[in-house]
Every structure is written in C-alpha cells, then in structure tokens.
Amino acid sequence: MASPAGPAPLDSLRSPVGTGKAACVLLGAVAAADVVSIAAGINARQVFAEGTADDFLRYDEAAMDRADMLYRFSGTPQVMTFLAAAVVFLIWFRRVRLNAEVFDAHAQPMRPGWAIGAWFVPVANFFLPYRVASGIWTASTPAGRPVASRVLLNAWWAGLVGSRLFVVWAERRYAAAEEVDEVLDAFGLVVAGDVLDVVAAVLAILFVRRLTAMQGERAAPRAAP
Secondary structure: OOOOOOOOOOHHOOOHHHHHHHHHHHHHHHHHHHHHHHHHHHHHHHHHHHOOHHHHHOOOHHHHHHHHHHHOOOHHHHOOOOOOOOHHHHHHHHHHHHHHHHHHHHOOOOOOOOOHHHHHHOHHHHHHHHHHHHHHHHOOOOOOOOOOOOOOHHHHHHHHHHHHHHHHHHHHHHOHHHOOHHHHHHHHHHHHHHHHHHHHHHHHHHHHHHHHHHHHHHHHHHEEE
C-alpha cells in the first residue's frame, strides 16, 4: 500500500483548480437541495402534528398526502446532486493525489489508485480515504513552511462520516416509525440529518478550496523556471 519512493516527474503536475471549482459548485448544489428537503420535512411534520392532534379529529388526508409527496419529491434532487458532486469530487481528489506524488512521494501512505478505491471498500472506507487525504495534505504544504494545521482536514472528515452515519440511522427510524410520537420524532431526526448534510457540504467546500490553494502555492516555485 505504500507509495513508491522515487519522485514523479515535474510534468506530471496538473492544476486541480478547474475540477476543484466544479466540485465546490456541485457541493453547493447538494447543500441547496438539503435546505429544500429541510423545509419540506418541517412542513410535513407540522401538517402531520396538526392533523393528528385531538385523536385525529383534525386529520386532513389530502393535506397530508400533499405534504408527504412534496417531502418525498425533495429527495430526488438530493440524490442527483450528491451523485454528481461525488463523481467530480473523486476526479479532483485523484488529481490532487497525483500532484502530491510529485511534491513528496515519501509522505504518501498509500498508492495513487487508492484515491478512488479507498472510498469503495466496505467498513475500511470510514478511515482509508482520510489516510490518503492526510498524505496529500502533508505533501501539499508549501515548501519551507510547517505542515498546515489539520483542523479543517479533521473537521471535513468528521462532518462527512458523522452526517452519513446519522442519516442512515435517522432514515431507519423513519421507516420503522408507526406510532404518532415515533413518526414525529423520526421527522425531526431526518430533518436534523439534512442539517448535518449541509454542514458536511460546507466543510467539504472549504476543504477543497484550501487544499487546491495549498497545491497552487506548492507548485508555484517549481513551475516558475
């Protein structure tokens, strides 16, 4: 799994700026889709709560169906934007990993192919991508400076893993809910999961921007000659 010791040629460097910007735009779209889903979820919860008050005396089935349909429909742009962002993010992530091989191959704990493969290994994908990102972060620190603070790197990864785990748990609670109180609680959990998704998307944007800028600074002295 270790990266080869020999440095990669200088002409292997490729700018990650374009893919980085595209990834940020799509991550912003993910956050926007999450906000729409949050609004739809809050509306559905409110309609259900009002309708089930006083032992269902005020239950309006048509209103509940509309609210539920709107909430379910809001999930479609969430899935589409997430998939698009994931694809572009992986393209960017592979590019910065290949650049890191040029900057400092010795700082890489895993071979370049793991920049993509690490995300698809069950269970291990909770920590392998972070190992890859950590090596990239170290190698991308501009020469002559201390290794950049890992606060943003750690926050990005904690936000990503935390939001994914919480969303899976909340969706299971939502699917299993039967009693009125369980359904209301499940609505709240799913909405909270969407809020965490927004936070994770924002942290991912900051991570992409920061690492892209670091690689630009690191590459500048090498490209000047």
